[in-house]
Amino acid sequence: MKINTSIIIPVRNINDYIRHENLPAFAKQSYRNFEVIVLPNKLQKEDRTLLTHYPFLRIIPTGTITRPALKRDIGVKNASGNIVAFIDDDAYPKSNWLKNAHDIFTKENISCICGPGVLPVHANIWEKIFDEILVSPIGSGGYGYRFTQKKARFVDDYPSMNFLIKKKLFQHVGGFNNNFWPGEDSKLCNDIVYKEHEKILYSPTVVIYHHRRNSLVPYLRQHMQYGYHRGAFIAVGDKNSLKINYFLPLLFLLYCISLPLFLPFLTTLFLIPLFTYILLSLTIALKAFFKYKDIFFVIAIPTVLFLTHVLYGYSFLKGLVVGFIKKDKIYGDG
Numbered sequence: 001m002k003i004n005t006s007i008i009i010p011v012r013n014i015n016d017y018i019r020h021e022n023l024p025a026f027a028k029q030s031y032r033n034f035e036v037i038v039l040p041n042k043l044q045k046e047d048r049t050l051l052t053h054y055p056f057l058r059i060i061p062t063g064t065i066t067r068p069a070l071k072r073d074i075g076v077k078n079a080s081g082n083i084v085a086f087i088d089d090d091a092y093p094k095s096n097w098l099k100n101a102h103d104i105f106t107k108e109n110i111s112c113i114c115g116p117g118v119l120p121v122h123a124n125i126w127e128k129i130f131d132e133i134l135v136s137p138i139g140s141g142g143y144g145y146r147f148t149q150k151k152a153r154f155v156d157d158y159p160s161m162n163f164l165i166k167k168k169l170f171q172h173v174g175g176f177n178n179n180f181w182p183g184e185d186s187k188l189c190n191d192i193v194y195k196e197h198e199k200i201l202y203s204p205t206v207v208i209y210h211h212r213r214n215s216l217v218p219y220l221r222q223h224m225q226y227g228y229h230r231g232a233f234i235a236v237g238d239k240n241s242l243k244i245n246y247f248l249p250l251l252f253l254l255y256c257i258s259l260p261l262f263l264p265f266l267t268t269l270f271l272i273p274l275f276t277y278i279l280l281s282l283t284i285a286l287k288a289f290f291k292y293k294d295i296f297f298v299i300a301i302p303t304v305l306f307l308t309h310v311l312y313g314y315s316f317l318k319g320l321v322v323g324f325i326k327k328d329k330i331y332g333d334g
Helices: 016-027 045-053 068-077 097-107 125-134 167-172 184-195 216-235 244-261 268-292 296-325
Strands: 005-010 034-039 057-059 083-087 091-093 112-114 153-155 162-166 200-202 208-210
Touching: 005 016, 005 068, 005 097, 016 034, 016 045, 016 091, 034 068, 045 057, 068 083, 068 167, 068 184, 083 091, 083 097, 083 167, 097 112, 097 162, 125 216, 125 268, 125 296, 162 167, 184 200, 184 216, 216 244, 216 296, 244 268, 244 296, 268 296
Parallel strands: 005 034, 005 083, 034 057, 112 200
Antiparallel strands: 083 162, 091 208, 112 162, 153 200
């Protein structure tokens, strides 16, 4: 049987997520016409046992090529399927993930499908804190559908944690073909929608489970990288980055900086945004408290939410400035 779908997973090393969650979940897929291509830096001796245990698995070491975008391009070049699916190493699919995606590709005139990456059942407290923030409108900037099931829609930007595309279209746009991280998926989507005029369908039935960062510093660093590259993409005019949502953390940062400067002249009207922000933060925190029955959520969520927005806003401004000044260098490490 000819392989229909090739799942591409870039990793540094084959980790416990791959061994204990990802590959076992693929073994339970109701749709069987697929292969999984994992791309670590090196093939370790203990990894060879996985190849005998999972007949659908292929492991392709990438050596000195370590960036996820470049690894994904290598995976596609070696893919046997006419559909390529991208999923992160710390994610794993529901048993009907491929079946539901295949049904959509068969019934709809669509070349790209994406779906939510919901929090796994086995997640630590920090993952739960980050998830409560990400699924909220204020925490995600209106993109909560990426992290929980919402109604179907067409989108112009989506992370590669759960993204399926016809191989022919992927090759036509030149693949990722870049050294961006994060942000390579945003550039790909911009090319698909605004250069090739293709549609990307978000479906709530194409579900994966996706871990959040498991501690505070990596989470904040991740969102600083998101902010930096989003600002850089805006500087070069990527249409799917030109949304007011992405500017809001910067506006919030500037607002916070202005508070002490204008302290003697503050009026109730000027403080309304701050009071509203605090109220919304506490609402998310209290909702999480009643859900998990842990007081730590009440303390952590407002703090993490504030740090996320301030650091994203700072990095966004940095990326915006660097993007306008040195457009050939905007996709560095930030």
